[in-house]
Amino acid sequence: MVIYPVAVKLITNSKVEGEILSKSKFLETKAQALDSLDQVDLDRKVNFALGSLPTDKDFVSAFGLLQSLTSESGFSTTAISLGSDASKNINAQSYNLKLAIVGPVTLLPILLSNIENSSRLMRVSSFETTAGGLQAGTISLNIDVLYLSAPTDFGSVDSPLPGLSEKDDEVIAKLAKGDTAASTPTTQLGPRGKENPFE
């Protein structure tokens, strides 16, 4: 009378025990993996990634970057404005910037490459040139500047931890390289106005 229900409970509990044991091992491995990560290094990598693909529209920095990229490529900017419609991009949102520039059209491939290989993710959506060869033509470019909203789910305690592959590290290294190049100041602004306006 006693043996049967206790034996049944024993068998059922052995299954439960196995499940809890595997959960414990998983959590132990996850905790060890999280503990082994260098928070400072991780924050640095996150900053590179957010610099490349921010969580929101960053008009001012995109304007600045586009202006420096066009001048680096041998063009001068005549106008930058916000576009209305952005192209649909895979896994990302974007806003459109219209860039009007003047310069040798022969250098346009360099500009296109500089824009699309910039550490800040941008895609050339469409463009128009009005003269070819070495002539200084006018070019108008529509550029999609990519951004991606922050994920809403940052994982639960028992959710699996994503690992960073070698490829991911390569991407981060590329971003770091681009970020260092982009962070080099091109123009130095002098002091503006009085230090104390009430003097």
Add this chain to the structure above:
Amino acid sequence: MKIAINLLPIEFRAQQIRSASFYKIQAFGVTIILVMIFLSVLVVALRFLQSQNISQIQNRVSAEEQKISDLKNTQGSLLLLKNRIITISQYLGTASKQAQMYQLITTLLPESFSVSSISVGKDGEILISGVVPDSSSLDNVISNLTSQSSNQDKISQISLDTISRGRDGVYRLSLKIKPK
């Protein structure tokens, strides 16, 4: 040779046989009860040990969960980083269709073709208008653009939207090039 002689009366012998079989049944019953008691004790002991083991593992799980909760920021940063990298790696270092098509067309157009304007659309469609000095240059432009070996099989359709020949003998034309 062993000789057994039983001189007991028959009734007494029958009673002795009955009691012997009763003792056998009794001994068997006692053994069964003892085995049952042994098994009960064993099962209960195992159940007790199992409960203890489960509670120990559960404590360990709670401790690990607490440890992971303390490292929630690290986990969040890692997930955010991975989320960005998946998208970044799709775009970083890869040229858009528009840029690729422009690069291709500029290499295909001969030097004699004087470009007036080039327009590249969102789907990579290109509209070129320009001037060529003679008919052989015009042939050259069209054969370069239409030849699969030179256009790297990246062009699906070329249409000559307008063409006119001026008094000076130059050809003014506009082409529409659709990518594959």
